[in-house]
Amino acid sequence: MRATPLEAVLHTVDDRAELFIADLQRVMRQPSVTENEADCEACAELVAAMMMGEIGLDAEVLPSRHNPVVVGRSAQRPERPTLLITGHYDVVSPGPDEDWISPPFAAERRDGDIIGRGAADPKGNLAAGLKAAQAWIEAAGDLPVNLKFMIEGDDESETGHLGEFVDAHRELLRADAVLLLDAGFTRDGNSPIHLGTAGSLAVELQARTGTKEPYFIWTQLIPDAAFRLVWALATLKDADERVCVEGFYDNVQAATPAELALMAEYPWHDESELEFWGIPQFVTGARGVEAIRRLLYEPTCSIHGIEPGLDRPNATSLIPCAARAWVNFHLVPEQDPDDILAKLRHHLDRHGFGDIEIEVLRRFKPIPGSADSPLGQALLRGAGQVGVSTYLLPHSFEFGDKWCWIGQRLGVEGALIGVADPDRRAHFPNEHITVPYYLNGIKWVAATFWEYSHAGQT
Amino acid sequence: MRATPLEAVLHTVDDRAELFIADLQRVMRQPSVTENEADCEACAELVAAMMMGEIGLDAEVLPSRHNPVVVGRSAQRPERPTLLITGHYDVVSPGPDEDWISPPFAAERRDGDIIGRGAADPKGNLAAGLKAAQAWIEAAGDLPVNLKFMIEGDDESETGHLGEFVDAHRELLRADAVLLLDAGFTRDGNSPIHLGTAGSLAVELQARTGTKEPYFIWTQLIPDAAFRLVWALATLKDADERVCVEGFYDNVQAATPAELALMAEYPWHDESELEFWGIPQFVTGARGVEAIRRLLYEPTCSIHGIEPGLDRPNATSLIPCAARAWVNFHLVPEQDPDDILAKLRHHLDRHGFGDIEIEVLRRFKPIPGSADSPLGQALLRGAGQVGVSTYLLPHSFEFGDKWCWIGQRLGVEGALIGVADPDRRAHFPNEHITVPYYLNGIKWVAATFWEYSHAGQT
Known part of the structure; x- marks a missing residue:
């Protein structure tokens, strides 16, 4: 031959x-x-x-x-x-x-x-x-x-x-x-x-509650920006890892049977991944193909970090009057970052967080x-x-x-x-x-x- | 004379x-x-x-x-x-x-x-x-x-x-x-x-979710410590400024009529205080004697700061695997910081946050x-x-x-x-x-x- x-x-x-x-x-x-x-x-x-x-x-x-x-x-x-x-x-x-x-x-x-x-x-x-x-x-x-x-x-x-x-x-x-x-x-x-590729809408959320950091002994009266931000952030995703922004999942496409079949053949090892990340289980307890499916087909949101932290001057005695967090919405086809941004604004407003400011850090449409x-x-x-x-x-x-x-x-x-x-x-x-x-x-x-x-x- | x-x-x-x-x-x-x-x-x-x-x-x-x-x-x-x-x-x-x-x-x-x-x-x-x-x-x-x-x-x-x-x-x-x-x-x-004097139980709450900071594109599977901490923090106080730790208010003494009468004579000016702090209203919308009463007789909790923040390396691409916050419980007579600490532990456990670690930073009994x-x-x-x-x-x-x-x-x-x-x-x-x-x-x-x-x- x-x-x-x-x-x-x-x-x-x-x-x-x-x-x-x-x-x-x-x-x-x-x-x-x-x-x-x-x-x-x-x-x-x-x-x-x-x-x-x-x-x-x-x-x-x-x-x-x-x-x-x-x-x-x-x-x-x-x-x-x-x-x-x-x-x-x-x-x-x-x-x-x-x-x-x-x-x-x-x-x-x-x-x-x-x-x-x-x-x-x-x-x-x-x-x-x-x-x-x-x-x-x-x-x-x-x-x-x-x-x-x-x-x-x-x-x-x-x-x-x-x-x-x-x-x-x-x-x-x-x-x-x-x-x-x-x-x-x-x-x-x-x-x-x-x-x-996955998409992304990354935003900075900011709560401003006043012009001076209150002493902690005044927080019966003066709002704490960190708490306000925490309340807002907590509304974004529930303990079941479901993003709570209304309409967030509207355009999400389910994996087709052919795609699920493809995933079933992936060389995925729950245990070695868990060991690598040092975690007892994946979120929602997903394993095997369901873990792969979550990774590839499930949008989510996460928090990169929150400020102010604890190394600022007088952190032991003062409470923030402004606080911010970077939040990423991980998007999958056919979600649209502009649509998600509008829904996020609506979500915050509807939950009484009309004062939380949104600054877009990144928007990328999934392909x-x-x-x-x-x-x-x-x-x-x-x-x-x-x-x-x-x-x-x-x-x-x-x-x-x-x-x-x-x-x-x-x-x-x-x-x-x-x-x-x-x-x-x-x-x-x-x-x-x-x-x-x-x-x-x-x-x-x-x-x-x-x-x-x-x-x-x- | x-x-x-x-x-x-x-x-x-x-x-x-x-x-x-x-x-x-x-x-x-x-x-x-x-x-x-x-x-x-x-x-x-x-x-x-x-x-x-x-x-x-x-x-x-x-x-x-x-x-x-x-x-x-x-x-x-x-x-x-x-x-x-x-x-x-x-x-x-x-x-x-x-x-x-x-x-x-x-x-x-x-x-x-x-x-x-x-x-x-x-x-x-x-x-x-x-x-x-x-x-x-x-x-x-x-x-x-x-x-x-x-x-x-x-x-x-x-x-x-x-x-x-x-x-x-x-x-x-x-x-x-x-x-x-x-x-x-x-x-x-x-x-x-x-x-x-007022009392205080100040604690550091820490969520640890793994041993490596996950890339944000993995957070469909790998937990985000910042979110976990946010969820726990959000359970501590509700939007009406009521601390939700069960039994938190058990020992709180109401102001007596004589004390209320005293407060009514305090030279308190809502507007100048609001202006000083740069806020449109006090929490709960309190004004006048009710604002004074809150300040002196109402325990609360507040967040001093949350970490990690956004200035750490790779904050744009990584999500925390550990996050911490300083929380102060402002106590009034006859609250006891040790009792509140036990109730806080119980509260976190009951809400599914048994993994959140508590470190006591300060405990001072109100007098x-x-x-x-x-x-x-x-x-x-x-x-x-x-x-x-x-x-x-x-x-x-x-x-x-x-x-x-x-x-x-x-x-x-x-x-x-x-x-x-x-x-x-x-x-x-x-x-x-x-x-x-x-x-x-x-x-x-x-x-x-x-x-x-x-x-x-x-």
């Missing part, structure tokens, strides 16, 4: 392992902390050079509002589907060198790990996408799909401008699907395929995914080809990730996977990627190109 | 005004921040010297666990009632000199104010007691009562040892009543006579006073003699003040008044006492000696 082109590609990944590791180290050694524009510029140029030199793509470093965006394109042939791979080249600050076992931009290899800021987030993921394309070119002389890359430099900032960039370059970026390579495997040893997604199915079959454990998450508990709204902006589907190992320490000192995860990541992406080129043909 | 001895004493205060002001400046110029033991030692010696030299008292500087206590005694004649005057000579830190319009220990006189740390709290009050005795000696050659002074040096520390000291010197301190001179007039232009108090009546009549506006507070919203538990330890009644002006800035930069308040304070105390010597004879 003749080997498929993919088999040759996978062999090439093994044959070229040392080179591909060196390429990852090369990009890791170019510092690219988001705030450092010169470093980011240099990293963008390096990524563009890697696209052009080793894969033969057309690549451009295009200006954005802050750091530039690298866009690369293979030859675009009409008979092939087009995949837009997105990711970023910027990294978070490594913090003090002394927190690291080897310098954060040295990309040292130790015990099979490549250690350094960005090893997993994002450069291991970024390199996996690029090296997958290179392996195809080297093994087969061509790609099975039309590829586009859009690699930005402002992912780790609070104020990215990628939406603007996408809107300004719709033609350049036109594709059949968007694949975001970021993050990695979960602690259960799987890299789930996220096909949609549903579909288990029938051609890209999702290609990722699943690709994983099967290379022995990666994964599963489809049509609804996702992940929030607001870019693949999704980029896809939405371009009018196509999207998916997110990550290739780094579970214990990758992204954003922490001693971030690393383990060589087998990196190489397997390249293979998974390469296999996905192959499978996506057959999408709809299975 | 012949002048009373008191009239001569009051004239003497006017005649000796400049000298008495200089004496206050002298004691103000001796720094005595609680933590500075050498300064406090020197201040204690100075106070003892002032007792001996100018008033002819026996005075001793007695060791305590930290700063010494000055005890002074006049001749003790069996036919005269004995008054124990208490107060302190230590002051809080002045903070940076540049916050002051004149150096904090210079005791400069400006526009009729004597400015400096301790001007009001406590040295204006302390000097008022001493100079009242001096005026009697100078004008009448004798005192109308047996006087004892107990002036401590650890009032401004969190861990005073005065209770221990009192227990160790019961014979030395034996008296018919205890008068604490501290604080001053309120913003309504009165110096009320406190005859009892009732009586409008029939001989010292209270003497203070009231004394005030009438010198034109001071005052009124009796048998129940008090003030909390745990020392006169009360000193009296309780010695088995006698007690009272608190203060002579400093309303805008005295105690504990803040530019603390001061205005000369007329100081001189009137001396007169009030001197008149009180006179009236107390007739106690029971009116």
Whole structure:
């Protein structure tokens, strides 16, 4: 039996392992902390050079509002589907060198790990996408799909401008699907395929009850803002974990039987999750598939923190005259954050809390995914080809990730996977990627190109 | 008609005004921040010297666990009632000199104010007691009562040892009543006579829901400690300001008709209080006598602060796995903090919050006073003699003040008044006492000696 082109590609990944590791180290050694524009510029140029030199793509470093965006394109042939791979080249600050076992931009290899800021987030993921394309070119002389890359430099900032960039370059970026390579495997040893995202309405609620903090010995008469806020917060969710804002669940879609069947096959382990979080049980006592269903299909609300706290001056003798809390409403398709905001206002008013002020901190509409997604199915079959454990998450508990709204902006589907190992320490000192995860990541992406080129043909 | 001895004493205060002001400046110029033991030692010696030299008292500087206590005694004649005057000579830190319009220990006189740390709290009050005795000696050659002074040096520390000291010197301190001179007039232009104190049970409530802070996108499954604490807190008091802990009000004594009649005469102004606190109304909408009644006779609970707050790392993405609040139960006679603590535990358990931990931060039993108090009546009549506006507070919203538990330890009644002006800035930069308040304070105390010597004879 003749080997498929993919088999040759996978062999090439093994044959070229040392080179591909060196390429990852090369990009890791170019510092690219988001705030450092010169470093980011240099990293963008390096990524563009890697696209052009080793894969033969057309690549451009295009200006954005802050750091530039690298866009690369293979030859675009009409008979092939087009995949837009997105990711970023910027990294978070490594913090003090002394927190690291080897310098954060040295990309040292130790015990099979490549250690350094960005090893997993994002450069291991970024390199996996690029090296997958290179392996195809080297093994087969061509790609099975039309590829586009859009690699930005402002992912780790609070104020990215990628939406603007996408809107300004719709033609350049036109594709059949968007694949975001970021993050990695979960602690259960799987890299789930996220096909949609949860939504969010995050608000600051504030109670102001006066202009001076009363002495505690006056609180028979003078209102306590902390109590007022507590009363308001307590009305938001009941002890059964049901959000009490009227109409909150109006648009929530139940999991379909097909989705429930999908969930029943997820490699979910109640006990290891409970142990990880250090809790005796999940809220509502959910277990197994019901726990998964809650995570993916059940909206909720939570409190991030409440102020003022106890370290302010005179906390032992004074009571707050103003108190605030950050509350997040975790939304699922088809909930709408604007609708929920209006309902929240109505809820507070109806419960006598017309004085509680609401400031919106974040609003993001959930985006549903579909288990029938051609890209999702290609990722699943690709994983099967290379022995990666994964599963489809049509609804996702992940929030607001870019693949999704980029896809939405371009009018196509999207998916997110990550290739780094579970214990990758992204954003922490001693971030690393383990060589087998990196190489397997390249293979998974390469296999996905192959499978996506057959999408709809299975 | 012949002048009373008191009239001569009051004239003497006017005649000796400049000298008495200089004496206050002298004691103000001796720094005595609680933590500075050498300064406090020197201040204690100075106070003892002032007792001996100018008033002819026996005075001793007695060791305590930290700063010494000055005890002074006049001749003790069996036919005269004995008054124990208490107060302190230590002051809080002045903070940076540049916050002051004149150096904090210079005791400069400006526009009729004597400015400096301790001007009001406590040295204006302390000097008022001493100079009242001096005026009697100078004008009448004798005192109308047996006087004892107990002036401590650890009032401004969190861990005073005065209770221990009192227990160790019961014979030395034996008296018919205890008068604490501290604080001053309120913003309504009165110096009320406190005859009892409120009580307190202050607790930290803590909810622990796990060992790791969950990402907000996991809170469909992983409990949020902030919400759990909020639910527990919200059960403690309802929107009508009624504390919901079962049995909380069991021992609360209603105001007697006589006490209500007293309150009806208090110079209370709803509008100025509302304006001061910047609130549209008092809790429950109370006004007038009902507001006063709430303040003095109604127990309540309040929240000082809640943690964690919003300035911790990753507050935007993480939810607390532990949260805590300081809650104060303001108690009135005959509530018992230990009883309330047991009821609080029972309440939390009964509402499903057996996991909420309680740590006691403070417990102080309320001490009732009586409008029939001989010292209270003497203070009231004394005030009438010198034109001071005052009124009796048998129940008090003030909390745990020392006169009360000193009296309780010695088995006698007690009272608190203060002579400093309303805008005295105690504990803040530019603390001061205005000369007329100081001189009137001396007169009030001197008149009180006179009236107390007739106690029971009116």
